[in-house]
Amino acid sequence: xxxxxxxxxxxxxxxxxxxxxxxxxxxxxxxxxxxxxxxxxxxxxxxxxxxxxxxxxxxxxxxxxxxxxxxxxxxxxxxxxxxxxxxxxxxxxxxxxxxxxxxxxxxxxxxxxxxxxxxxxxxxxxxxx
Numbered sequence: 001x002x003x004x005x006x007x008x009x010x011x012x013x014x015x016x017x018x019x020x021x022x023x024x025x026x027x028x029x030x031x032x033x034x035x036x037x038x039x040x041x042x043x044x045x046x047x048x049x050x051x052x053x054x055x056x057x058x059x060x061x062x063x064x065x066x067x068x069x070x071x072x073x074x075x076x077x078x079x080x081x082x083x084x085x086x087x088x089x090x091x092x093x094x095x096x097x098x099x100x101x102x103x104x105x106x107x108x109x110x111x112x113x114x115x116x117x118x119x120x121x122x123x124x125x126x127x128x129x
Contacts, residue, residue: 040106045106045107048107049107052107062107065100065103065104066104066107066108068100069100069101069103069104069113069116072097072100072101072116073112073113073116077119077120077123078090078093078094078097078120078123078124079123080127080128087127087129090124091124094120094121094124097117097120098117098120098121101113101114101116101117101120102114102117105117
């Protein structure tokens with residue numbers, strides 16, 4: 001399981017690097033007065049879809065992320081679970097889940113991913129700290 005998770009992280013970073021190189025978008029820094037985006041600007045979705053269709057490696061990465069998003073739909077949302085005095089593991093897992101789910105929504109357009117990403121965020125925002 002750890003190997004699969006590591007592979008997913010590596011592929012995600014690789015995909016993010018490729019997407020960044022193609023779109024020249026700066027993570028977390030909007031380049032204009034448009035609505036801010038975390039990874040891709042509005043309209044760049046089509047460039048990513050084209051890249052998925054043209055590149056076998058991008059297609060594999062896309063499929064892995066969407067498969068993981070589908071797996072996330074079948075498991076419960078994150079719960080408040082401190083390890084020692086920290087929630088760091090839960091925070092990291094929330095980031096990973098929302099990142100994958102939001103990517104899957106943006107590229108496939110399937111609302112189930114957006115709804116689940118929203119549910120995950122609402123769940124962790126309701127934590128006591």
